[in-house]
Structures are given as C-alpha cells and as structure tokens.
Amino acid sequence: MLGRVTLRSRAGSAAKTPHVCVVGAGFSGLRCAEVLSEKGIKVTILEGRDRIGGRVYQDNQLGHLVDMGANWIHGTNHNPILDLAKETNTVASSIEEKSGNFDEFGEYMDEKKADRLYQLVWGVIADAFKYSNDTSSIPPDRSLWDFFVEKLEEKDLSSEDTKIVLQVAQMWGAFIGDPIERQSLKYFWLEECIDGENLFVASTYKAILDRVGKRALASATVHLSTYVKRVYTRDSMLTGEPGPVKVVTNDDTLEFDEVVVTASLGCLKRNEPAFYPQLPARLSRAIKNISYGHLEKVYIRFPAAFWHPLPRHESGSASNTEASAFPFFSHFLHPLYHPGNPHSWNIELVSLASGLPLETRQPTLLFYIHGPCAAHITNLIHSMERTSPEYYSRLNEFFKPYYSRLPNFNPELETCKPTGILATDWSHDKLAGYGSYTNFQISHPTKEGEQEVELDKDIEALRQGLPERAIWLAGEHTAPFVALGTVTGAYWSGEAVARRIAEAYGMGGGDDKVGGNDDNRATVQIGKGGETLNGLDVD
Numbered sequence: 001m002l003g004r005v006t007l008r009s010r011a012g013s014a015a016k017t018p019h020v021c022v023v024g025a026g027f028s029g030l031r032c033a034e035v036l037s038e039k040g041i042k043v044t045i046l047e048g049r050d051r052i053g054g055r056v057y058q059d060n061q062l063g064h065l066v067d068m069g070a071n072w073i074h075g076t077n078h079n080p081i082l083d084l085a086k087e088t089n090t091v092a093s094s095i096e097e098k099s100g101n102f103d104e105f106g107e108y109m110d111e112k113k114a115d116r117l118y119q120l121v122w123g124v125i126a127d128a129f130k131y132s133n134d135t136s137s138i139p140p141d142r143s144l145w146d147f148f149v150e151k152l153e154e155k156d157l158s159s160e161d162t163k164i165v166l167q168v169a170q171m172w173g174a175f176i177g178d179p180i181e182r183q184s185l186k187y188f189w190l191e192e193c194i195d196g197e198n199l200f201v202a203s204t205y206k207a208i209l210d211r212v213g214k215r216a217l218a219s220a221t222v223h224l225s226t227y228v229k230r231v232y233t234r235d236s237m238l239t240g241e242p243g244p245v246k247v248v249t250n251d252d253t254l255e256f257d258e259v260v261v262t263a264s265l266g267c268l269k270r271n272e273p274a275f276y277p278q279l280p281a282r283l284s285r286a287i288k289n290i291s292y293g294h295l296e297k298v299y300i301r302f303p304a305a306f307w308h309p310l311p312r313h314e315s316g317s318a319s320n321t322e323a324s325a326f327p328f329f330s331h332f333l334h335p336l337y338h339p340g341n342p343h344s345w346n347i348e349l350v351s352l353a354s355g356l357p358l359e360t361r362q363p364t365l366l367f368y369i370h371g372p373c374a375a376h377i378t379n380l381i382h383s384m385e386r387t388s389p390e391y392y393s394r395l396n397e398f399f400k401p402y403y404s405r406l407p408n409f410n411p412e413l414e415t416c417k418p419t420g421i422l423a424t425d426w427s428h429d430k431l432a433g434y435g436s437y438t439n440f441q442i443s444h445p446t447k448e449g450e451q452e453v454e455l456d457k458d459i460e461a462l463r464q465g466l467p468e469r470a471i472w473l474a475g476e477h478t479a480p481f482v483a484l485g486t487v488t489g490a491y492w493s494g495e496a497v498a499r500r501i502a503e504a505y506g507m508g509g510g511d512d513k514v515g516g517n518d519d520n521r522a523t524v525q526i527g528k529g530g531e532t533l534n535g536l537d538v539d
Contacts, residue, residue: 003115015173016044018505021254022220023228023273023377024262025056025139027487028474030216032260032494037219038501039509044256046221046249048431055264055432056136056487058206061386062301062420065204065361069424073201074486075194081208081488082199088207090449091360092199100330104167104344106337106405117161121168124151131265140453141444144172144183170346173370176439177293182371187440187455194482200328202360205487212491226250227431228273231259233469258470260497262490265477266292266433276469283466283473285451288456290477291441292433296374298367300403304415305353305363307406310415326407327354338401345373347402356441365403378427384423394505396423438477438487439473459484465497467504 018041022029025047051057055069073081073092085092099118101109130140130145148169152162169515172180176191183191201208232246244255263272278284308326332347341347350366369377377398385390393513397416403409411414426432443453459481465472474497479489503509 002282010153013036017042017411018257018501018503018507020258020260021046021256022260022262023247024054024475025049025052025216025224026212026262026475027056027212027223028476028490028494029054029260029262030212031491032474032498033496034212034216034218035495036501037206037216039498039507040272041502041505041507043220044254045216046228046247047222047224049281050225052217052222052224053209055426055436056205056211058204059422060365061422062299064301064364064420065206066299066366067201067204068297069426070205070487072486073100073199074483074488076199077192077194077198079196079435079488080491084208084211085199085377087200088211088495090201090205091203091357093202093356093360094197095200095328096355098327098329100327101168102223102330102332102335102405103164104334104336106332106335106401108229111190116163117168120155120165122167124148124169125172128185128188129192132185134135138186140184140186140404140445142185143181143442144185144188145179145181146168148180148186164333166305167346171331171348172335173346174295174348174368175492176370177295177374178291178371178439180442182291182439182441184440184442184455186442188399188479189319190440190459190484192454192482193486194488200278205233211443219387221264223249226252228261228263229262230276231471232257232276232539233466233471235518256470258472258501260472260494260501261472262494264292264435264475265290265438266435267431268477269433272430272433273390279466282461286461289443289453289458290455290462292435293437294371294374294427295436296368296378296424296426298369298377298399298421299364300367300396300399300418300419301362301386302365302415303363303490304452305351305361306413307403309349309355326351326354330400332405333400338398340398340401341373343372345369345371345376349402367399367402371478375427377423379509381423382425382428384533392418392421395423415462441487456481463493463496472501 009426019042019141020036020043021044023032025045029045030052033045034424038041058065061066073079073085076082082092101114103109124147128144129372131147152165170180172183176183180337227250228247230248230252230485237386244257247254247256247259261273265287269292328351330349330351332349334344334346335341336344348368350368351368352362352364353403381391404411406410426436427434440455446452459478462473463478476485476490478493479486480492483489483492499509
C-alpha cells in the first residue's frame, strides 16, 4: 500500500523534471546517477572526497598503479563489471588454485600434505554453506569456527593435522574482514556469490572506474569535497507529498525532490549523515544488526621479484616454468616466530609477479590483513606521512619476517630490500565509515521481549529504503544477496534505486530487481586462497 501511495503522489505531481541528489560518488552512486540521467531526471552528486570512486581507487606511489580498494571481480556469469572490464580492455585474471604455505615455525609445508588439508578445509566450508542454506534453527551465536571444530571431531585426523586445518580455516577472515570466530553460521549463506569464476583485476580497476565515471558525469552535476552532514525530510503519509528534502553540507543547504544515500554501512552506523526525523526502527535496527568488516592491504615493492622464479632442482631440471613458479597465493599459518605479531595472526600473501599476464606483473608483494591484525598495523602508521622513513621502517619491521622466508632471499642483496611500502588505512577513513565492507557476524541469543536478529530481512529493509520520505539507500550493503559486499553489488544497487525512482515519476523504470535474483541463492563455488566462494571483496 505504501509503495502505491508514494508512486501515485509522485507521478501525479510531476509538473517539472524531478531533481535527485545522490550522496556519494562510489560505484553505486555513479551508476544511479547514470541511469537517472538516462531517464531524463536532473541529478546532482555530492561527494565528500576530492575524487570519485569511493572505496575503489588507485595509487601510484610505488611506481605502478595498485588498487587500494577492490581488486577482484566476483563471479563471471552475467556480471556487469566483467562486461565493463571487457569494454575497457581491463586485464582480469583467473588464478591458479595452488598456494604456498608456511607453518607456525616459518617452514615451507610439504605441498602434498598442504593440498590434502586445504581440500579438507574447502570441504567443510562447502558443508557449512549447505547446512546454513538448509537449516533454519541455527542459534545466532553459532559461528563458522564452531562448525569447523565440530566437523573435525567427526574425522579421523591426527592432532597435528587437526591443528593445521584449524589454522588454515583462519584464512576465512581475509574474505570477510574479521576473524572466522565472528562469522555467523546461521547467515553464512549470505556469503555466497555469483556463479562462475572470481577474477583478480591485474591491471587495476582504473579503466573501469573511468568508464563508469565518464558515463555518470556526462549529464549529472558533481560537487567534490562536499560532505553531507544532515538530511531533513517530510513523511508523505502525513503531508500527501514526500518532498522537498533539505540537505545540509559542509558549506551549503540545498533542496531536492529525492535523495539517494550511498554512504557506506559504516557511515550509517555512525549516523553520518544524520536524518531528521530520525530513521524508523526497522532501518535503524537493520543498520545496527549488520556488521562492517576491516580488511587492509600492504604493498611492498622490490627492485626485482627475487622469489620468482624458483631455483633449479638438484637434478638439473629447470624450475623457472609457470608450473614450478612461486604461487600467486601464500599463507603464513599462526606464525610463532615473530614477536611483533603478538597474537600469531595469520598473514595472507599475494605475489604480483606470479600467475598474472606478463604485461601486468610487478616485483611487488601484497599482504592481506584483517580484524585485530589490521587494527594493529593501521594504528602503527596512523597519522604518519606515507613517504617518511618511520612509516617505511614500521611496516618493514612487521612484514620482513614473512617475506624473508620466500625463496632466494638474501639480506645482503639489493634485490631483497624493499624500494617502497604502501598500506591502506580504511580503519581510520571517516568517509569509508572506518572499515571496508559488509559482513555477517554472530549475535547474542535474544532475550524475552527482544526482537530476533534477521539479517536477510535487515538487508531487505535497507534495500527498500524510505521512499515515503523521499529517502533511498544504495550501496554494497543493499545489494542482491549474491553480490553483497562487492563492486558488482554496489553497481546493481544504484541501478535498482534509479529505476524505482524513475518509475515513481512515470518516467520509465523497469524491474526493481537488477542483476542477482534473491529468490534463487547462488550455487556454492569451491576454490582456494580468496578467488572463490564468497560474494565479498577480499581487498
């Protein structure tokens, strides 16, 4: 009923071209602006940063471009971001499943043993997806870690193998940006992703971002360095019409017919922007219930990729072929040998010199860190100049115990000494909401009189927004279930909201559902090292 009232009031009063404000120029905001403009709607984008892209951007401090935000395309079946990659000649690579593994003492693990235990881990994860999909009575405080522990008790494993499997399982944190102990088993199915492969964007997202930005800004007006502080609305159920909406920025007060807020979930959790009147309980509850992860990256560049190729075998056969090259992914499992890592956090490593097309390879290592480890690292360097010796020294001191275990390392050789180090710091980024992307964590069982946490319903509430007050929400946290936490999801969410607004004004909308279909959950994909399984950017 509410949707029909809202639709009728807008379409019946469309005497002038509606003016829509899009808050945020990330992928959801840019796509929303593009579609609205195509429908003949006037669009103004207000962006707090001095650039477009949001959590998708690149940096060339190391001498070559690297993605500081997203650097994966999740799923290849009917994925518009993959279409854009093809249009822009962006190199997106399928990654070999093989990974290197260093045990808790820093020794390289036997590959056959590691492969056997990794397959066991992915098997348990597949079981967890099926269990989460098929079981409705899972306690809200039961985690993926709990599931692992229980499943391993059923298997005939040695205590040593059990220990290693649980150490390997910790790598799930790099998918969601928080420890596996926080991953909800009840809502684990929300981590499923679009069918097909997951691709590493080897040439960065730059060309894709440029294309999306060019299309959006061709007709829309954009104001950079314009931070939205407050949004004032009226309720159409009380006034008969939902607008106008007043938007207060850092230097002006503006009025619009509709406002699309694409601020991150982290920002919404901090009431940024602030809404007046405040959001209704269904939305404020959803914002509180859904979690926001913390994933960071550290890039370390060397004069040459000393770890690649591997040395010749004693037999004399060459080992500098692709088959014997150092793997793209490596994991340092529960490292006990580094006093600077007080909790033995797992460290995930990507070699940008391995497994990628030759024209995109770089002598650079990429470390993924998450949760408490990410907080520890970003706190070490927060407020430091990125070009300062202290910044370099602190990061190098933490990561040298890991890269020094790679093949051919010799501390006396110049090729083994970093020429540059660059880290992300989303954890201290106000406009990112002090985090990276949406995840789904455990919650405490409800007490008598409390409302049960239903994360899927919470996502749907955010996706619905507040059209009766001319407020719409978009972003990776409102995406179809198969694309939550991804660039694709952000893109789809912006498109869906734009079509709903256009339809409300009788200007041609289309289906509310764009892209992923929530009525059919994605097929579970199994793989290794971050390239498959979930619908989250591990970046």
